[in-house]
Amino acid sequence: MVFEILLYALGAVAFIQFIYYIFIFGKFSFGKPVSGKPKNIPVSVIVCAKNEAENIKQFVPLLLEQNYPTFELVLIDDASSDETRELFEEFEKQDSRVKLVKVDNNEAFWGNKKYALTLGIKAAKYEYLLFTDGDCYPNSKNWISEMTSHFTQQKTIVLGYGAYIKVKNSLLNKIIRFETLLTATQYFGWAKIGKPYMAVGRNLAYKKEEFFNVRGFMDHMKVRSGDDDLFINQAATSKNTTICYSEDSFTYSEAKKSFKEWFNQKRRHVSTAKHYKVFNRFQLSLFYFSQLAFLLLAIVLLAFQYQWMIVAGIVVLRYIFAWFSLGFAAGKLKEKDVMYWFPIFEIFLIFTQLNVFITNLFSKPAHWK
Template sequence: MQFFDTFLTCYGWEGIALAGAMLVLFGVQLYYYIFVYGRIPGYKNNRRAAVLEADPQVSVVVPLFSEDYSFIEERLPLILAQNYPDFEVVIVYVGHDTDFYEDLVRLKQSFPQIVTTKIHLDPRFPISRKMALNVGIKSAHYECMVFTSTDACPQTDRWLALMAKGFTRGEIVVGYCGVERKKGFSNYMMRTWRMMHSADWIARAVQRRPYRGTLHNFGFTKRLYFGANGFSHLNMNIGEDDLFMQKVMTRDNVSVILSPRATLREKTWGGMGWWMGQLRYFGSAFRFYPQAVKNFIQWELGSRALFFATVLCALAVMPFEYKLAALALLLVRYVLVAVQVRRLARRLGERGIAGCYFIYDLLSPLWALALCILLVRRDDRVWR
């Protein structure tokens, strides 16, 4: 009580309120980085009860929406070279180039595990990724299916084996996909944004409260898909990895595969403008998320921004010793965050993230605010 009176005399009610706000926000940040994100590095999926005795046969389904020879020549061979005994690759070509499709069909002569199917592209009737995946699911010969994209590249030949093993402990398998590493500040921000926003849904999944995966690296069984009558939100071109997953995910049917050997990398096709366009497009599904999930995601960003604001306020108007205490609190938080981010990056197979993380740490709330403003305007690409 004497300490409180002394503090009140020195700094007034304003100083007490500011210190209380800083400590509360600091506590929220500690909760996220220690008890939420901190569970990811040590997670072991083999602690879940087994539902299959042996690793299953797997169909890898890949929708192909253009005459993408770079995929055929560079990324498809990495999928075909996976070290797994029994799998097929189902390629769903959406287009009207007969010569290209014949080239795809001829690949089966060299790679018998390839299955090809075609959807004729008519400009009057646009084909969504969900429709292509639906055709691929019906064309797949195996019960367990893993889905990826033409932009994603396996980092090792163990990717499919690890994803397939996930089906021994759940009907849904989710894995991580990062962004390809290039030089430059924009690429660093893209890679860090992807890792930390993936950490949100991965953390919930390891806590048995899953709400999504990533469209580049997830899977489920045919029984689950047809039992749910196919994809949901058919009036949208997006949502197969989040809105549909929220419909079918439970506490006990999701396997989370976390290993650098099971990581994919997404190819980037531009800079920050392209990236913001991608975030706006796929972020249009966020408004349909459960409120509890929205709160979970927004509390970390909001508490971080407010914590920085309270520290800045203390540095601007409070006495010298108060400023030192605020800076010490800021430093303790950053050391804790840097340690946890380094552990997280190591588990997901990311490199070069932790060293400059303070830049992302400061700028990402502003970035998120800009994205929220962009999402106010309807994105016509999303709706059918």
């Protein structure tokens, strides 16, 4: 009787996974690409950096080489202790399109990236804003053009893809990129069905009016992270949000090089997600717990060889539809190589996530300093 109940439970969580992968994530995975129309609207590209001197030297020139007629580059130095501010000042002297915003430590907003970004947004002279980070670079000279081409009168928020640089023979790099692929497939899929809930600040665009419509970051200013996902969670709707995932629109940054650094990064992301809207917290939790439950139920039933042919069939079917859904998404986001490891990476991430939840119960993660 107990094993029969477990078998029914396995079928139920497999069905939940089917709904997610085929009908929600599948809206992105299997959907036809939608090309935007070039707008040539004036754009303020905003980069907030803190102690990013080495990256700034490499990446700011790439931003200034963008093939776009009218844009300014708003460089925000958030109280850096290295040469970041000096480098920004040099760029400002050399190019009239560069505007430097200097942020000094403020007792009320000590080390708060949202405060620095607010000053940068207010300083931007154009209505359309495009964001990336100091450690990122665009994949092409058409990055601005691609991202802004998806703006319309109704669509005033554009979610982009922030990829990580591929590192040959690095298993951790592949794990990080697989997680990034899964996360993007989720937020693109939900956006496609009219339920946008997050974005990444490495590649995000919106009109300035959207920022002021929700009073900027004021409602979550005390949450140290979330300048991207918490803002989108609050401001994005089915009517004002769209996505952009053409290869020319990607940005790239360097992934964490050690498991400890990556684990701490995940802790920050999870601690931020608890501030999402109730429905978003529910759908994310349901997806994760259906993954965990499916794995545990399958292991128990197969270990006791209860109706093992049926159980094996459910397991194989589940991995086939999940593989297809993520595989098509990986093709669109140029991450096909991580799919060869799909079952192993998924299992590893499930238990890593569980470890993150438990760790966060006993201590708070470190944020932007």
